[in-house]
Amino acid sequence: MYYFLVAxxxxxxxxxxxxxxxxxxxxxxxTLNRLFGKQRQPYINVxxxxxxxxxxxxxxxxxxxxxxxxxxxxTQVHYPREKLxxxxxxxxxxxxxxxxxxxxxxxxxxLIIPFHRQEGKGGKAPALKDATLRVDSEIxxxxxxxxxxGRGLVKQLAAPFFDPEVxxxxxxxxxxxxxxxxxxxxxxLERAGGYQVDQQARMNLDLxxxxxxxxxxxxxxxxxxxxGWLDDTLAEDTDITYRAVLKGWKSVYQNRSECFEExxxxxxxxxxxxxxxxxxHNQTLGRYAMQCLxxxxxxxxxxxxxxxLLGVYAMSLVMLVGWIIAILLFYLGENNIIMGxxxxxxxxxxxxxxxxxxxxxxATAAYLDRSKNxxxxxxxxxxxxxxxxxxVCQASLFQLFRSRKRAxxxxxxDRFRSAGTTTRVx
Amino acid sequence: xxxxxxxxxxxxxxxxxxxxxxxxxxxxxxNKPLRIVQEYDTDIRHFANGFRGYLQKQFGExxxxxxxxxxxxxxxxxxxxxxFQVLGPENTPQFSVLEKTALSTQKVIISTTPLxxxxxxxxxxxxxxxxxxxxxxxxxxxxxxxxxxxxxxTSCTLLRWAxxxxxxxxxxxxxxxxxxxADGMMQLAAGCEFERISAPRIIFGTEAPAQVTTWNKDALQxxxxxxxxxxxxxxxxxxxxxxxxxENTYFEGDIIARQDIIVGRGxxxxxxxxxxxxxxxxxxxxxxxxxxxxxxxxxxxxxKIKGPVIAEEQIIIGSGNNIGTASHLTTVTAPVxxxxxxxxxxxxxxxLERALVTTLESGVV
Numbered sequence: 151m152y153y154f155l156v157a158x159x160x161x162x163x164x165x166x167x168x169x170x171x172x173x174x175x176x177x178x179x180x181t182l183n184r185l186f187g188k189q190r191q192p193y194i195n196v197x198x199x200x201x202x203x204x205x206x207x208x209x210x211x212x213x214x215x216x217x218x219x220x221x222x223x224x225t226q227v228h229y230p231r232e233k234l235x236x237x238x239x240x241x242x243x244x245x246x247x248x249x250x251x252x253x254x255x256x257x258x259x260x261l262i263i264p265f266h267r268q269e270g271k272g273g274k275a276p277a278l279k280d281a282t283l284r285v286d287s288e289i290x291x292x293x294x295x296x297x298x299x300g301r302g303l304v305k306q307l308a309a310p311f312f313d314p315e316v317x318x319x320x321x322x323x324x325x326x327x328x329x330x331x332x333x334x335x336x337x338x339l340e341r342a343g344g345y346q347v348d349q350q351a352r353m354n355l356d357l358x359x360x361x362x363x364x365x366x367x368x369x370x371x372x373x374x375x376x377x378g379w380l381d382d383t384l385a386e387d388t389d390i391t392y393r394a395v396l397k398g399w400k401s402v403y404q405n406r407s408e409c410f411e412e413x414x415x416x417x418x419x420x421x422x423x424x425x426x427x428x429x430x431h432n433q434t435l436g437r438y439a440m441q442c443l444x445x446x447x448x449x450x451x452x453x454x455x456x457x458x459l460l461g462v463y464a465m466s467l468v469m470l471v472g473w474i475i476a477i478l479l480f481y482l483g484e485n486n487i488i489m490g491x492x493x494x495x496x497x498x499x500x501x502x503x504x505x506x507x508x509x510x511x512x513a514t515a516a517y518l519d520r521s522k523n524x525x526x527x528x529x530x531x532x533x534x535x536x537x538x539x540x541x542v543c544q545a546s547l548f549q550l551f552r553s554r555k556r557a558x559x560x561x562x563x564d565r566f567r568s569a570g571t572t573t574r575v576x
Numbered sequence: 577x578x579x580x581x582x583x584x585x586x587x588x589x590x591x592x593x594x595x596x597x598x599x600x601x602x603x604x605x606x607n608k609p610l611r612i613v614q615e616y617d618t619d620i621r622h623f624a625n626g627f628r629g630y631l632q633k634q635f636g637e638x639x640x641x642x643x644x645x646x647x648x649x650x651x652x653x654x655x656x657x658x659x660f661q662v663l664g665p666e667n668t669p670q671f672s673v674l675e676k677t678a679l680s681t682q683k684v685i686i687s688t689t690p691l692x693x694x695x696x697x698x699x700x701x702x703x704x705x706x707x708x709x710x711x712x713x714x715x716x717x718x719x720x721x722x723x724x725x726x727x728x729x730t731s732c733t734l735l736r737w738a739x740x741x742x743x744x745x746x747x748x749x750x751x752x753x754x755x756x757x758a759d760g761m762m763q764l765a766a767g768c769e770f771e772r773i774s775a776p777r778i779i780f781g782t783e784a785p786a787q788v789t790t791w792n793k794d795a796l797q798x799x800x801x802x803x804x805x806x807x808x809x810x811x812x813x814x815x816x817x818x819x820x821x822x823e824n825t826y827f828e829g830d831i832i833a834r835q836d837i838i839v840g841r842g843x844x845x846x847x848x849x850x851x852x853x854x855x856x857x858x859x860x861x862x863x864x865x866x867x868x869x870x871x872x873x874x875x876x877x878x879x880k881i882k883g884p885v886i887a888e889e890q891i892i893i894g895s896g897n898n899i900g901t902a903s904h905l906t907t908v909t910a911p912v913x914x915x916x917x918x919x920x921x922x923x924x925x926x927x928l929e930r931a932l933v934t935t936l937e938s939g940v941v
Contacts, residue, residue, distance in 0.1 A: 526599070530601065
């Protein structure tokens with residue numbers, strides 16, 4: 151029995167190590183592609199066009215600290231006014247959000263339409279679902295309430311939809327509050343790696359760039375084709391990405407379509423955010439993994455990358471299990487000279503989970519951004535990675551063992567900005 | 577003691593790689609957000625507007641009116657040290673002996689009358705005219721801004737940008753680096769090379785453009801559904817492989833092909849096309865939508881495309897094409913673009929590497 155168990159553990163460890171190696175190779179491949187491969191941003195130079203009609207959705211729940219800055223920026227975007235609407239989805243806010251939104255609606259009646267949602271499920275996905283019923287445009291673009299789009303951003307995000315294959319588009323998220331503390335600086339590095347390298351490489355290689363739920367657009371026809379938003383998911387962005395790709399729509403990423411966001415400023419908020427992302431992502435993994443693997447209408451590379459993308463958060467738990475097995479085998483004296491050190495080395499080499507990227511992706515992103523000294527903080531990202539890994543493991547275990555009948559509960563990310571500070575920064 | 581020393585040395589060795597991180601954390605030197613130009617709105621007139629703003633600072637808010645009312649000749653330096661020359665009633669710049677020898681000037685030239693620029697001179701700073709600018713052959717110009725027309729004689733080189741509030745014309749073999757735009761019409765002769773141009777109407781060549789083809793939808797055959805459709809939704813077909821549309825075909829919807837698309841002569845597509853390979857439109861094809869390719873796009877003579885036209889490698893536009901319309905401007909963009917004389921683009925042509933006005937005889941890039 152003992153030898154059977156040990157053999158089983160060794161086999162499991164080999165599988166885990168191989169999985170980790172696959173992710174490591176993937177991250178290296180993306181990094182090298184980003185440095186030396188052909189870069190693709192085919193739609194970025196569409197500057198003049200008969201632009202499609204766009205509705206911008208801004209989901210908002212208790213966003214009085216940030217929403218005025220976002221709406222102010224939206225009133226200044228350069229887009230044909232007769233083809234642009236902004237629906238602010240005030241989802242049962244208990245602060246001054248409603249008053250702020252109504253004030254903007256009075257000042258800009260042709261542009262801003264308030265939707266004060268009083269009933270229905272809580273959360274971003276149900277809010278988007280209800281708001282979409284009020285949309286009569288060709289494209290939806292979603293901005294979270296703390297985002298501050300530049301004047302040309304809406305045109306940049308609309309341009310890919312001239313390609314009839316495109317169903318989803320994603321831009322780049324840039325923290326505006328990175329100077330606040332160590333966490334925000336580490337988040338800035340992490341975001342840079344995830345977008346500048348990881349997402350852009352997936353775009354270059356025609357894989358599956360993920361629609362991220364903000365600074366991104368969805369074609370209404372694609373949304374209808376896949377059955378609309380699902381209101382029982384914590385990651386409506388990942389969910390819609392996979393449903394669309396599985397039905398022949400393309401998801402594209404535009405690295406130069408940048409938008410400021412507010413990164414979490416405290417560790418509890420960050421932990422809460424990453425747990426929500428992990429649960430949502432794992433939920434999508436459970437729903438679409440088999441469909442992704444078996445869909446013969448997708449290219450093999452897209453199927454493989456689609457699976458790897460789905461598995462990024464689950465890999466935290468897998469990696470933790472790998473560590474435990476390796477250490478256990480070591481103390482049982484069952485690690486031979488090749489297995490033990492090699493296994494531990496491979497387990498350690500992955501070093502990243504979620505949609506943030508391995509160390510070398512972050513370093514490459516800093517290089518491409520022409521950032522200078524901030525990259526010196528990179529070793530401290532171990533703190534961020536470790537805390538994230540623990541949080542993701544907690545979330546994944548909770549998901550594995552919780553009752554499936556328990557409802558999905560959405561908890562929004564706390565805000566830290568006070569109104570008006572953003573304009574000073576910009 | 578030796579244990580303490582060992583621990584201290586170990587701690588030091590582990591900490592050494594973290595010193596730069598700790599220093600950057602304690603004394604932040606690079607903690608500003610990534611620079612995003614919030615005002616950037618893709619407007620090709622960005623530099624022209626910026627230069628007008630620069631002139632406003634030098635001459636005041638109403639500088640255009642001040643200059644248009646007529647000023648005397650004057651020379652000097654702006655506040656930032658840039659030398660300038662305001663031409664009075666003269667319509668050509670005044671050059672020093674050194675400038676005449678070098679055939680070059682570093683002055684900002686400001687004209688209040690129709691401006692004539694001599695041939696073969698190099699103008700290393702911006703040129704502004706409240707009226708027209710007539711640039712002599714083989715001249716080199718950093719930037720031109722005219723409230724009237726701009727006419728470049730043969731073999732001129734534009735280095736950064738040019739904008740005309742009226743019409744812009746470039747003679748044969750001109751090289752337009754950077755951007756060139758007009759609020760009125762733009763005309764580029766054969767052999768011109770450019771990077772980014774924009775105008776409500778851009779005529780390629782000096783001959784009158786060919787008559788626009790018309791299509792009689794009733795005389796066309798509806799497109800039969802192919803057997804290799806992967807996905808189908810509301811007349812949006814995703815084709816697994818290539819597709820060739822026969823001549824004189826009519827289709828209402830979007831076609832996406834995993835490989836090549838060839839559209840037969842005389843066909844009419846009320847929708848958009850996307851090819852993940854190459855995309856070929858034969859003669860007299862009408863696309864009432866966009867044309868997008870991950871490879872190359874080639875159009876035959878007499879095609880009409882609503883636009884945009886987007887390719888990830890090369891676009892070759894045949895003769896007599898109409899891209900966009902007067903009421904619906906559009907964009908043609910690819911790393912390399914060749915447009916045959918006799919075609920019109922309403923809107924913008926943006927080549928990331930190089931674009932060329934070619935003739936039927938000379939072939940393509």
